[in-house]
Amino acid sequence: MRKIMLQDIRLHLDHIAIETPQRAAMQEFYCAQLDLSFVEDGADFVALEGRERRLVLVDGVAQKLRYFSLASGDEGDIGKARGLMAGHVETTDISGAFGSDGFCFTDPDGIEIRIVKPSVPNKTHSGLPGRLQHVVVASTQPVEMGAFYQNTVGMRLSDYVLEEDDSLMASFLRSDAEHHSFAVFKGDIAVLDHFSMETNNWNDVRDWADHFATFETQIFWGPGRHGIGNNLFFMVQDPDGNKVEISNELDVLKDDAEAGKWGQDYKAYNLWGEATIRL
Ligand SMILES: [Fe+2]
Structure with a gap:
């Protein structure tokens, strides 16, 4: 099978979503110890952001990656990537934490891979660099x-x-x-x-x-x-x-x-x- 996306699109990790059976305790840990702050929440998730790091906590089981989001430095790459992936995987729209600009598909283990608009760096956050x-x-x-x-x-x-x-x-x-x-x-x-x-x-x-x-x-x-x-x-x-x-x-x-x-x-x-x- 030919290689599809990354021959000409550079993607970096933008944010991840992990499941948890104890969202409140996890939110407390990440806000205190990873210097993350509340961004938004929904019925079953909370989105947190700190200095160059973003995390979504989703209600579920412990130690499970629900999805990870890759972003390009060029916003226009999202449409290009979706076109390249079409026909090779089923692509769907995204919604929820950190907006809906992008699309997703799943890997053989059912982990969702999201291709998203790059986040705006949070330069106001004073936490340790990471x-x-x-x-x-x-x-x-x-x-x-x-x-x-x-x-x-x-x-x-x-x-x-x-x-x-x-x-x-x-x-x-x-x-x-x-x-x-x-x-x-x-x-x-x-x-x-x-x-x-x-x-x-x-x-x-x-x-x-x-x-x-x-x-x-x-x-x-x-x-x-x-x-x-x-x-x-x-x-x-x-x-x-x-x-x-x-x-x-x-x-x-x-x-x-x-x-x-x-x-x-x-x-x-x-x-x-x-x-x-x-x-
Ligand atoms: Fe590592």
């Missing part, structure tokens, strides 16, 4: 998911991980120059694995850790440096157990960069130490 940059899911069908994102959506494969029997463990996929805006891991069930905020420098990572410490929110994993993507990181967990990553120095790749192949090596996940929590 741009919503990537989201990662686990899937029981990593081969089908990886193929869909490469061949139908048209993302480029940056790195992939194989099990000892050479079956596919993980695919890291980019929709612009940054190493990955989306990744899929093999899992026992389909869940949200984590999402990440990219900061400006290592001191920002330190400041975020100090910030979480004021809430007695302990680091779940890290600090370390991922071998895949080469980014500095640590993670905390929200009230639902979703992992929230603070990152810096994520690799930037050229369009024709060859995909990197990794085996079951701790260095893929953490160059600084074993990834005992993740593997």
